[in-house]
Amino acid sequence: MKKGIFLLSIITLAFATSCTDQENLNSEINTVKNAIVINNNQTQLNQRLDLTNSGVISIINPSTRKNLVTESEQFPLTQIAEFNAPKDSQGRSLQANHVAVNGNYAYVAYTLQGNEYSGAIDMIDVSDPYLPKLVMSALIADTDITSLVYTNGKLVIGGATNSDKNAAIQSPAIVMYMELTSSGALTNNYSTNDISSFAATDVTANSSNYFAVSGDTGSLYKFDNTTKQILGSKAIEDLRSVAVINDKIVTLSGTKGINIYNTLNLELVKSFSTWKDVVQGAKRTIDFIGDKLFVSEGYQGLGVYNMTSGTKIQTIALIPTATTEPDDVVTNAVSVNGDYVFVANGGNGLNVYKSSDQLALIGTVGINGSSNYVKTSGNYIYVASGKGGLKIIKMEKPVTTPSINCSGLPVYNGGQELNINSGQTVGYSGSTAINKANINASFTHCGAISIQNDVNINSGGIFKMYGTLSQGKYQQANPTRFTVNGELQIQGSVVIWGDLVMNSGAKISFLGNDSSITVYGKVTKNSGVTITGKYTGTNL
Incomplete structure (x- = not known):
């Protein structure tokens, strides 16, 4: 059927299927229930991880x-991964269009372009700062997933479904309320509300209620978090987005601009903006x-x-x-x-x-x-990028280090190429993003530093790194290199996306008890190299 506009009809479909955290996270099978196919087969899911463009990126x-x-x-910024979009049961590629976050988990919504319906939700674990993991993916037949939000251990999901294939649904726009396990995993335990118009375009929530908007001849809806029943609605055309701030609900319409409502009774507080969208139904x-x-x-x-x-x-x-x-x-x-x-x-x-x-x-x-x-x-x-999947970029923010060597160091403002000349003693703190570094003497950095291309620690040079360091690009035709001829001291975390070369006489010293190093490229260790201290990660 063609995605279009339908009249209001409300129906709640309750499914009481339960599943444990162990069943959701560890059983390597596809679970099929109520038109949802849950896949937690890590071998299959890992195939969607793409590190091709990973590594340090710049502004x-x-x-x-x-x-x-x-x-x-x-x-400083690092692209840590990209996850290719899933394919549905018919082999059609879906498109990422919305993300909700709860702690270390990101939930990604997918739709199918065109007049047919098909969607998915991914669950991504970002607890490892430089190695996110796709832990679960749920295909949802005949339903586009347009938006989602995490609230009170649940996912509120906006979408559009093929009402021709479900006699209980009169209009395609739906709002789903999915129970999650205690660890945040997706389940088949959900309820559905059928609302007016052709799609629920956005959802949001506070501690007591969740809210949804539907496009074209749709409305703003208020739901009860416990009963999942609709408590009230306000009709307004062409709604694109909804957000809650304090005791107010803010909606964006492609023809009526901004409307602000009281969350208690959806009373209109203020309207403004003369903006009109020339593209009907586009994401905003x-x-x-x-x-x-x-x-x-x-x-x-x-x-x-x-x-x-x-x-x-x-x-x-x-x-x-x-x-x-x-x-x-x-x-x-x-x-x-x-x-x-x-x-x-x-x-x-x-x-x-x-x-x-x-x-x-x-x-x-x-x-x-x-x-x-x-x-x-x-x-x-x-x-979310075009017909592709989802890029995940990490902002390299400074971390606290116990070293007294960091006291009073200024913020870096010396340009994209860092050169420490013989005889110099230089130090910086905070967040630093540069293109390359050439170190011939003593250099200290405390905080977070990203270096997009090559690093050379020459003989007589010493790089004292306290905090985090991300360097290079992943699997380039001409690999980026981190070359050590002098000494690298590490107290914190180092990620090298290209090659690490330790020439004769090179020293790497790990300070403290919880330092780490990860090298995605080739590690070359020549004779006479000294490595001291406790660390985790790549075996040097």
Whole structure:
């Protein structure tokens, strides 16, 4: 059937099937129940992990596509993995379009492009900072999964289902409420509400209720977390996104702009924005910093509003690059992480802004492919890219180290190439992102440092690393190299995505009791190399 618009009908389907954590996480079988196929076969799931573009990435100038030498030097990033999209039972590739996060787990929603219905949910474990693991994937027959949110040990899921194949469903738009195991694993225990219109476009939740919006002739819905019953609704056309902040619900409509409601009784508090989307039903999202509301406004770019006054305080327009088709330059999504705002701009990529009175552009994240959706949480950035799956990018944030050698060190601002000349004693702290390093004397870094290309610690050079270090790129035609002729001291975590070369006379010293090193490339250890201290990871 064609994805279209239908009248309101509410029905709850309860399924009481239970399964233990052990059954969900460890049995290497596919579980089929109620049109959901759960796969936790690690051999199969591991085949979807793609490290091709993993390694240190940089912030680049959105116009020239070259590295920047401004605040990007204090914004180290590593692409730690990409997960290819799943295929459904008919072999059709699905498309990632939404992410929900709970602690170390990310839940990814997938849909099928076109008029037919098919969807999936992935569960990804990011507890290992540089080796995320796809632990479970659920295929959901005849149903697109458009959005999801974690709340109270459950997943609230927005979607669209083929009502021709389910007599109990009158309109395609549905909201599912899935019970998770105590460890957060997906299950077949869920209930479904049939709501108006052709798709539930977004969902959100607070401690007592969850909320959903449906597109075209749809509505805003309020549900009870315990009974799963609809407590109220407000009709408004072309709804794209919904979010809860304090005691208010904020909705985004492609024709009616921003509407703010009271969470208690869905009473309208304020309406503003004259923005209208020229693309019907396209994905759009909203996010907040204090009283500022950030709105992805499609081909008009990013809109920034004051929620108290309703005033638009900034518009960030889109300018196509020389290599991007104009139709692919569109602001699809926005996500806030602390003082930083990440904006998915389709073919223009993923832009990063620093928030103050006005958003200030830091640059574009140097990743391959378009950016159709972004979600940030903790140290991670999740990016859905075109027909591909999901990229996971780690923000290398400083960690506390006990070393007295770190006291009083300044933040680095010396450009993309670090050179420590003979006779120098140099040290920095905080977050540092550079292109290459050449060390001929004493260099100390405390915090988080990423180095995109080669590192050379020459004879007489000593690199004292306290915190985290990520260096190089994974499996390049010309591999990046970390070459040690002098000494490398490590107190913390080192990840080398290319090759490690220890020439004669090289020393690597691990300090403390919990330091680690991981080398994805080739390890070369010549004669006369000294390695001391306790460490975990790659066997040197």
